[in-house]
Amino acid sequence: MKQEYFVLIRMLRINNILRRILSVPIIGILVIFISCQSRVATDIPPDLLENKAIPSMDAADFETTFIDSGVVRYHLKTPRLLMYSEEKVPYREFPEGFHLQEYDNNKKIISELSGNYGKQFIKEGKWLATGNVVLVNTKGDTLRTEELNYNEKDNLIYTDKFVSIKKGDQFITGTGGFKSDAQMTKWSFIRTKGHVYMEEQ
Numbered sequence: 001m002k003q004e005y006f007v008l009i010r011m012l013r014i015n016n017i018l019r020r021i022l023s024v025p026i027i028g029i030l031v032i033f034i035s036c037q038s039r040v041a042t043d044i045p046p047d048l049l050e051n052k053a054i055p056s057m058d059a060a061d062f063e064t065t066f067i068d069s070g071v072v073r074y075h076l077k078t079p080r081l082l083m084y085s086e087e088k089v090p091y092r093e094f095p096e097g098f099h100l101q102e103y104d105n106n107k108k109i110i111s112e113l114s115g116n117y118g119k120q121f122i123k124e125g126k127w128l129a130t131g132n133v134v135l136v137n138t139k140g141d142t143l144r145t146e147e148l149n150y151n152e153k154d155n156l157i158y159t160d161k162f163v164s165i166k167k168g169d170q171f172i173t174g175t176g177g178f179k180s181d182a183q184m185t186k187w188s189f190i191r192t193k194g195h196v197y198m199e200e201q
C-alpha cells in the first residue's frame with residue numbers, strides 16, 4: 001500500500017513538472033506575439049502612416065461644360081470625379097476614366113479624347129490621360145497610346161510611349177516621342193522609327 005501511495009505521489013509530481021515545462025513556451029509565445037503587435041505601428045515608415053489627401057469633392061456620373069469668354073470649349077463626362085482644390089497644385093482626378101470633347105467657335109466637335117484614367121491640372125491647363133487612350137479628330141484620324149499629355153494653352157499633345165495612328169487607309173506606328181496639335185492636323189514622331197501600313201485595294 002505504501003509503495004502504491006509513493007508511486008502515486010511521484011506521478012503527481014511528474015505531472016506538475018510537465019505542466020510547468022509546457023507552460024513556459026506558451027507564455028513565451030504569448031509574449032512574442034504581444035511584443036510583435038506592439039511594434040507594428042512603429043515599424044511602418046512615417047510616409048505610409050501619413051493620411052492621403054482627402055478630395056474636396058467626390059461625384060459620380062459627372063458631366064460639365066467648360067466655357068471660355070462665353071464660348072463653349074469642352075464637354076467632360078466621367079463615371080467618377082475627385083476634386084483636390086485645396087492642394088498646392090489643384091487638380092481633378094478621373095479614376096474610372098473620362099471622355100473629353102473639344103469644340104470650335106461654332107460649337108462643332110473638333111476632337112475627342114478618352115482614357116481609362118485621367119488627371120486635369122487646373123491652373124496649368126494640362127491634362128494627363130493613361131490606359132487605352134484614344135484621340136479622334138474631325139477627319140476620323142485616330143490615335144491610340146497608353147499615355148498622353150495635353151497642354152491646353154499651347155494646344156499641344158505629346159507622349160514618349162508607343163503610338164499608333166490610323167489615317168484613312170494608312171496605319172503609322174512609332175515609339176520614342178510624338179507631338180501634335182490637339183486636332184492632329186500637324187503631327188510628327190521625334191527620335192523614333194515608325195512604320196506605314198497601306199491597306200490593299
